[in-house]
Amino acid sequence: MAKSIFEEMGGQYERQGNYILPCxxxxxxxxxxxxxxxxxxxxxxxxxxxxxxxxxxTSGTLHSYLADIDRQAQxxxxxxxxxxxxxxxxxxxxxxxxxxxxxxxxNNIRACAMELVNGEIIFA
Numbered sequence: 001m002a003k004s005i006f007e008e009m010g011g012q013y014e015r016q017g018n019y020i021l022p023c024x025x026x027x028x029x030x031x032x033x034x035x036x037x038x039x040x041x042x043x044x045x046x047x048x049x050x051x052x053x054x055x056x057x058t059s060g061t062l063h064s065y066l067a068d069i070d071r072q073a074q075x076x077x078x079x080x081x082x083x084x085x086x087x088x089x090x091x092x093x094x095x096x097x098x099x100x101x102x103x104x105x106x107n108n109i110r111a112c113a114m115e116l117v118n119g120e121i122i123f124a
Contacts, residue, residue: 006022011023028060029060029061029062029063029064030063030064031063032063032064032066032067033067034063034066034067034070035070035074036070037069037070037073037074037077037117037121037122038066038067038069038070038073039066040118040122041066041069041070041073041121041122042062042066044122044123069121069122072121073117073121073122076116076117076120076121077113077114077117080112080113080116080117081109081110081113084109084112084113085106085109088105088109090102090105090106090109
């Protein structure tokens, strides 16, 4: 019996009940910590970009890709917050004088920065 292309390339089969299935394994990948931004992008890939998700998963680059996205998004988020604070004149003096106003304005800035990062990096 002639070998299949899979067998010629070094692949093997194993019997599972009445079926003969190929022995497939994913390439090993270094486990990295993936933060909030990376998890959001992962969920987006799984739900909306299934082909890209499958390609990254089977090539063994999913975790490094998500860690990179997480790092980029976090850096952009922090940069946006600082720029918005300067543009709106939010200082430590305001924090000392009127803490409630400072908290409200900072929450507004964080929400705006989060929307921008989501649109630019996470859901793009």
